[in-house]
Amino acid sequence: MYDAIVIGGGHNGLACAAYLAKAGRKVLVLERRHVLGGAAVTEELYPGFKYSTCSYVVSLLRPQIIRELNLAKHGLTILPLECSFTPHLEGPGLVRWPESAKTRDEIARYSKRDADVYPEFGRAMLNLARWVKPIIDMPAPDPTSFMPQHLSAMAKLAQRFRSLSPEALSQMTKMMTLSAVDFLDEWFESPILKAPMAVSGIIGTFLGVRSPGTAYVLLHHYMGEIDGAFRAWGLSKGGTGEISLAIARAAEQLGADIRVNAPVAKILMKNGSAQGVVLENGDELKAKIVISGCDPALTFNGFVGRDHLDSEFLSHLDRYRLRGSSGKVNLALDALPEFTCRPGRGLHMKGDIAIAPSIDYLERAYDDAKYGEFSKRPYMNVVIPSLTDPSVAPPGKHVMSIFVQYAPYHLKGGADQWPQQRDAFGDTVIKTLAEYCPDLESKILHRHVLTPWDLEKEYGLTEGNIFHGELSLEQLFFFRPAPGWARYRTPIDRLWMCGSGAHPGGGVMAAPGRLAALRILKEGAV
Amino acid sequence: MPKPTPFHARIQPLCESYDWSIWAGQYAVRAFDVCHEREYNAFRQATGVIDVSPLFKYDIRGPDAAQYLSWITVRDLSTLKVGRSTYLCWTDEQGKVIDDGTCSRIAEGHYRLTAAAPMHHWFTDNARGYTVTIEDVSERYAALAIQGPTSRDVLRSISRDIDVDGMRFFGVQEGMLAGIPAVVTRTGYTGDLGYELWVEQHHALTVWDALFESGDRFGIHPAGLNALDVCRIEAGFLMMGVDYTGAFDALIESQKSTPDELGLGWMVKLERSPFIGQSALRYERKSGPSVSTVGLEIDWVALEELYGRHGLPAALPATAWRDSVPLYKSSRQVGRATSGSWSPILKKNLALARVDSRHSKLGTCLDIEVTVEWARATVPARVVKTPFYDPPQKKAVDSNV
Numbered sequence: 001m002y003d004a005i006v007i008g009g010g011h012n013g014l015a016c017a018a019y020l021a022k023a024g025r026k027v028l029v030l031e032r033r034h035v036l037g038g039a040a041v042t043e044e045l046y047p048g049f050k051y052s053t054c055s056y057v058v059s060l061l062r063p064q065i066i067r068e069l070n071l072a073k074h075g076l077t078i079l080p081l082e083c084s085f086t087p088h089l090e091g092p093g094l095v096r097w098p099e100s101a102k103t104r105d106e107i108a109r110y111s112k113r114d115a116d117v118y119p120e121f122g123r124a125m126l127n128l129a130r131w132v133k134p135i136i137d138m139p140a141p142d143p144t145s146f147m148p149q150h151l152s153a154m155a156k157l158a159q160r161f162r163s164l165s166p167e168a169l170s171q172m173t174k175m176m177t178l179s180a181v182d183f184l185d186e187w188f189e190s191p192i193l194k195a196p197m198a199v200s201g202i203i204g205t206f207l208g209v210r211s212p213g214t215a216y217v218l219l220h221h222y223m224g225e226i227d228g229a230f231r232a233w234g235l236s237k238g239g240t241g242e243i244s245l246a247i248a249r250a251a252e253q254l255g256a257d258i259r260v261n262a263p264v265a266k267i268l269m270k271n272g273s274a275q276g277v278v279l280e281n282g283d284e285l286k287a288k289i290v291i292s293g294c295d296p297a298l299t300f301n302g303f304v305g306r307d308h309l310d311s312e313f314l315s316h317l318d319r320y321r322l323r324g325s326s327g328k329v330n331l332a333l334d335a336l337p338e339f340t341c342r343p344g345r346g347l348h349m350k351g352d353i354a355i356a357p358s359i360d361y362l363e364r365a366y367d368d369a370k371y372g373e374f375s376k377r378p379y380m381n382v383v384i385p386s387l388t389d390p391s392v393a394p395p396g397k398h399v400m401s402i403f404v405q406y407a408p409y410h411l412k413g414g415a416d417q418w419p420q421q422r423d424a425f426g427d428t429v430i431k432t433l434a435e436y437c438p439d440l441e442s443k444i445l446h447r448h449v450l451t452p453w454d455l456e457k458e459y460g461l462t463e464g465n466i467f468h469g470e471l472s473l474e475q476l477f478f479f480r481p482a483p484g485w486a487r488y489r490t491p492i493d494r495l496w497m498c499g500s501g502a503h504p505g506g507g508v509m510a511a512p513g514r515l516a517a518l519r520i521l522k523e524g525a526v
Numbered sequence: 527m528p529k530p531t532p533f534h535a536r537i538q539p540l541c542e543s544y545d546w547s548i549w550a551g552q553y554a555v556r557a558f559d560v561c562h563e564r565e566y567n568a569f570r571q572a573t574g575v576i577d578v579s580p581l582f583k584y585d586i587r588g589p590d591a592a593q594y595l596s597w598i599t600v601r602d603l604s605t606l607k608v609g610r611s612t613y614l615c616w617t618d619e620q621g622k623v624i625d626d627g628t629c630s631r632i633a634e635g636h637y638r639l640t641a642a643a644p645m646h647h648w649f650t651d652n653a654r655g656y657t658v659t660i661e662d663v664s665e666r667y668a669a670l671a672i673q674g675p676t677s678r679d680v681l682r683s684i685s686r687d688i689d690v691d692g693m694r695f696f697g698v699q700e701g702m703l704a705g706i707p708a709v710v711t712r713t714g715y716t717g718d719l720g721y722e723l724w725v726e727q728h729h730a731l732t733v734w735d736a737l738f739e740s741g742d743r744f745g746i747h748p749a750g751l752n753a754l755d756v757c758r759i760e761a762g763f764l765m766m767g768v769d770y771t772g773a774f775d776a777l778i779e780s781q782k783s784t785p786d787e788l789g790l791g792w793m794v795k796l797e798r799s800p801f802i803g804q805s806a807l808r809y810e811r812k813s814g815p816s817v818s819t820v821g822l823e824i825d826w827v828a829l830e831e832l833y834g835r836h837g838l839p840a841a842l843p844a845t846a847w848r849d850s851v852p853l854y855k856s857s858r859q860v861g862r863a864t865s866g867s868w869s870p871i872l873k874k875n876l877a878l879a880r881v882d883s884r885h886s887k888l889g890t891c892l893d894i895e896v897t898v899e900w901a902r903a904t905v906p907a908r909v910v911k912t913p914f915y916d917p918p919q920k921k922a923v924d925s926n927v
């Protein structure tokens with residue numbers, strides 16, 4: 001019999017299994033699909049081209065996980081992205097470089113004042129990010145508990161809060177309440193600079209850049225850390241799936257068993273307690289504890305069943321916001337396209353490319369979504385990983401990854417309209433991008449379109465939410481996934497959570513998986 | 527005045543940082559850009575190209591070449607086959623290491639030896655009685671190291687008659703590169719898949735141009751010494767003048783090292799034909815070296831805590847460091863770390879060190895000195911195996927690895 005069964009071979013489920021196996025526990029991971037990784041996956045959907053089908057850039061993967069699980073030995077490498085490029089239909093666009101002097105020249109084209117303020121803003125954000133960062137490295141304390149360890153953790157948090165300067169404290173408060181645009185308005189004047197900065201506030205949420213609360217998510221952008229230094233984004237060599245596979249190799253070497261093509265139908269319940277799982281083929285597998293790496297809705301509505309849960313928990317569960325808002329288009333390209341505003345294949349092509357020419361553009365994209373349509377001119381985040389990592393495409397050819405927002409899960413006619421709308425959505429994305437690089441269409445060898453409906457059906461993400469639940473303040477920290485249940489335990493005895501729906505949330509950081517395992521071990525659950 | 531290397535005309539315009547160093551009297555780039563990150567990633571992910579022309583090179587020819595080389599170096603070279611290369615060091619009569627380098631057997635009776643420091647006098651002084659010619663070809667040959675996981679593809683793209691896929695780790699071949707006669711060795715200083723190309727200096731630019739033209743598809747990128755330094759530490763390679771002092775440069779006896787002390791004992795076979803330093807090394811072997819060279823992993827959490835006490839985030843130097851720092855065991859100094867670097871690929875803070883052999887066992891926990899805000903403190907550092915980073919493609923013959 002296993003000590004623990006982990007449902008879902010996403011990178012968090014795998015990380016949780018690796019840490020449990022490292023502590024000598026017998027663990028089994030069950031993955032529904034034929035490949036591991038969940039939303040952190042590499043798939044060769046067209047011969048020779050490796051798509052990072054879903055997640056495409058990394059920033060938050062915890063360095064201690066790379067160290068503790070020796071992930072480099074298991075094949076993991078993170079390559080930094082060069083810059084952030086915002087192309088425009090007129091003028092040269094804007095590139096923000098790692099070198100501050102170069103960025104200064106770029107911004108000064110639009111505002112001399114903003115060029116001066118930009119580094120100051122970066123420092124202020126770093127200060128705040130440093131304050132928040134330890135929180136994502138520890139389990140969320142329960143503020144309603146009087147257990148000594150919770151009290152001391154809360155006290156530590158409070159102490160950190162007090163150690164902020166009054167200036168930083170005021171920034172922090174604003175950050176927690178304002179919209180991304182309002183927050184940025186306090187710093188900058190140029191809309192050309194503000195637009196690409198504001199978008200990090202809306203990624204994966206069903207909110208617009210002018211919706212209150214989106215400022216906080218901006219901070220996440222500054223928490224990305226490569227090499228212990230706070231820095232922007234990177235790519236995983238071989239595609240995002242290599243992160244999951246490296247963790248899986250580590251887990252297997254530590255003794256964990258991993259099975260693919262093993263969909264779980266239900267959690268085996270007895271007297272309100274989890275006993276194991278039932279697979280879709282009817283096999284029953286027992287374990288001392290069950291850990292779900294799937295999102296809260298799938299876990300409780302799907303695997304547990306509502307009749308095992310009390311009404312208070314159910315009402316939290318029903319209010320937990322999943323409403324997906326994004327899609328993805330992956331392309332295999334015969335050659336590199338060219339951006340009209342910056343021709344040639346300079347370093348700017350090796351960055352992340354944001355189609356976010358103005359704040360109004362972004363808000364208009366949101367307007368379409370509010371009324372149940374995908375954006376006619378969406379916000380897009382484009383990366384060409386093959387320029388940085390030639391191993392993902394045949395020599396001379398390229399992969400292009402396009403993250404698209406908004407694509408609301410709930411279309412006007414219902415979510416099941418998506419299969420009929422998929423091609424139109426794909427066409428809109430290509431057409432919009434082609435306004436910036438007209439030769440794009442002629443270079444496309446293969447196109448793969450993912451709508452929120454596909455994310456749910458193929459990747460098990462309820463309502464297509466990329467983060468297992470929005471990263472908005474009221475469902476982070478002590479509240480993720482529900483008040484009182486932020487410490488990986490659930491109302492069901494012997495059932496634990498370890499996916500992005502648990503603290504500290506979504507993104508490829510493997511922190512929920514690691515923290516869940518450490519918690520489970522500390523509490524002596526197995 | 528420093529001299530330009532044969533590649534200078536191409537390298538100079540690329541060196542936007544103007545960050546030049548002088549290596550054996552020649553211009554060498556520290557980093558092409560203000561930060562060496564791109565260059566490091568080229569070595570680790572694609573192909574980094576570094577001009578290693580300033581290396582000293584000696585061609586040894588003649589019927590006694592093998593015996594002569596077996597006399598002046600610690601390795602028995604009578605078994606080195608044509609088409610093979612080997613890493614080695616040489617010592618003085620007291621068995622103290624003078625320098626290290628590679629020796630390639632290019633053809634029957636034709637060897638090429640590389641060195642970090644000029645050695646012509648030492649090699650010729652010790653050639654008496656052997657029928658050999660020793661030619662200093664340092665200036666005649668330009669050399670480029672192309673290193674990284676795609677370097678095999680890069681090399682294949684500019685060579686017709688070289689069996690790139692059949693070339694094993696430490697293999698040597700003669701052939702044409704972009705129509706230029708060249709020697710190719712599968713060697714390098716990064717601990718990854720990689721090759722070194724040796725061509726007559728007046729052909730240097732032709733080869734450079736061909737490499738960058740066809741290597742573009744494989745992510746080729748010029749790289750400087752800073753990126754190389756991080757890689758060589760990850761690979762656990764020692765550097766003469768940094769991790770040890772060559773016997774000719776040492777001012778006092780205790781600055782010198784034997785091969786065993788440097789962890790190079792594996793290349794010294796004592797039961798063979800005589801070589802310089804043999805009897806001294808035989809004597810040392812009996813008791814074992816009193817000093818050992820080890821790899822250290824510096825505890826990151828402790829370092830973060832130490833900085834945290836000052837209200838600072840843990841900070842690391844932007845490049846590999848090479849000023850020795852003391853190592854302690856129970857507050858007593860037991861050695862020093864000689865160079866180190868943050869490893870971007872391993873996310874570990876690494877160092878190479880010389881320690882009292884009693885404290886050199888794997889897993890031993892030492893304390894390394896760290897200075898934060900001008901205050902001295904220590905953090906734990908554990909003795910670990912080197913190479914710290916050892917990717918499978920380094921030695922693999924199969925190009926799918």
Ligand SMILES: Cc1cc2nc3c(=O)[nH]c(=O)nc-3n(C[C@H](O)[C@H](O)[C@H](O)COP(=O)(O)OP(=O)(O)OC[C@H]3O[C@@H](n4cnc5c(N)ncnc54)[C@H](O)[C@@H]3O)c2cc1C
Binds near residue numbers: 008031036038461466
């Ligand atoms: C389109 C898209 C783009 C994104 N871009 C980024 C990005 O660039 N950077 C970033 O940091 N994050 C990004 N994210 C978010 C990030 O990918 C996720 O937050 C993260 O991968 C979730 O990991 P997880 O292990 O918690 O869950 P998941 O990866 O969702 O893992 C859950 C696993 O459970 C499996 N499963 C489902 N049902 C069953 C069942 N019945 N039985 C067994 N197994 C089952 C699933 O197949 C899946 O493997 C993106 C997500 C999407 C969808």
